[in-house]
Amino acid sequence: xxxxxxxxxxxxxQGPAAAGRTASRVMVASRNYGDFASEATFxxxxxxxxxxxxxxxTTAVMTREEGLQYYKTMQTIRRMELKSDQLYKQKIIRGxxxxxxxxxxxxxxxEAAIKPTDHVITAYRAHGFTFTxxxxxxxxxxxxxxxxxxxxxxxxxxMHMYTKNFYGGNGIVGAQVPLGAGVxxxxxxxxxxxxxxxxxxxxxxxxxxxxxxxxxx
Numbered sequence: 001x002x003x004x005x006x007x008x009x010x011x012x013x014q015g016p017a018a019a020g021r022t023a024s025r026v027m028v029a030s031r032n033y034g035d036f037a038s039e040a041t042f043x044x045x046x047x048x049x050x051x052x053x054x055x056x057x058t059t060a061v062m063t064r065e066e067g068l069q070y071y072k073t074m075q076t077i078r079r080m081e082l083k084s085d086q087l088y089k090q091k092i093i094r095g096x097x098x099x100x101x102x103x104x105x106x107x108x109x110x111e112a113a114i115k116p117t118d119h120v121i122t123a124y125r126a127h128g129f130t131f132t133x134x135x136x137x138x139x140x141x142x143x144x145x146x147x148x149x150x151x152x153x154x155x156x157x158x159m160h161m162y163t164k165n166f167y168g169g170n171g172i173v174g175a176q177v178p179l180g181a182g183v184x185x186x187x188x189x190x191x192x193x194x195x196x197x198x199x200x201x202x203x204x205x206x207x208x209x210x211x212x213x214x215x216x217x
Contacts, residue, residue: 039063070112074104077128080137084127084144093144097158100128107132110197117165119187119196121180123204124159126169133166174204 040062047055062070081101088097100107107128110120122129130140135151143150143161151161160169167183170176180198187194 036064040067066112070108073108073132076137077101077104077107077131080131080140081127084141087141087145093158094146095157096124097144098125098127100125104128114195114197117192118194119165119167119180119183120199121167121176121183121196122169122199123173123176123201124169124171126159126161129166129199130161130163130169133163135161135163174200176200177204 042060042062044056044058044060046058049055078101081099084093084097085099085101087093103125111129111132114120116134120129120133127140130151131137139149139151140161143152143154143156144158146154146157148154150156151163156162156169158169159171162168167179168176170179177198177200180196184196184198187196
């Protein structure tokens with residue numbers, strides 16, 4: 001495929017006449033990053049509201065620099081997870097290993113929408129959020145391999161990683177939802193302008209005693 005593309009490009013550059021060949025070369029060579037848009041605007045479907053008078057905005061603007069940073073973060077998480085998968089298959093990572101590849105946009109998008117002082121708690125698939133919350137790739141891989149240099153001193157493993165304003169990594173289905181509600185209540189009680197994001201999946205949605213009661217309390 002690469003040879004075919006190079007051959008096609010070569011034919012275009014050569015052209016039937018020297019003048020056309022020179023113009024084609026100039027056209028290809030003059031393309032640079034300045035030719036691309038500096039920002040993009042996205043239309044967002046309105047959210048269903050619960051006990052709120054006004055929801056989030058229906059448009060969002062992303063600059064080129066922000067887009068590149070998001071892409072770099074997602075690529076870093078993907079490469080970290082691919083290496084984790086390799087280490088697990090080599091039996092260097094023992095026990096559980098819940099990979100986050102394929103979901104990189106979730107943690108990157110949420111982190112872009114909140115502040116570092118806000119709080120996050122999630123289920124057992126936590127590698128991506130651990131990275132976006134500020135833990136280095138080295139610390140994450142060290143934790144996965146059970147070494148004391150990890151973010152939980154090698155005792156938490158794949159499911160139990162923690163850092164400032166990030167509360168894991170919870171192995172029990174739905175357990176993170178009431179804990180997240182408690183963190184949010186503490187923010188309200190102490191008068192802090194902060195929120196807590198509690199993430200859960202399809203399995204936890206069926207845990208009535210944890211999910212429904214926590215969100216309606």
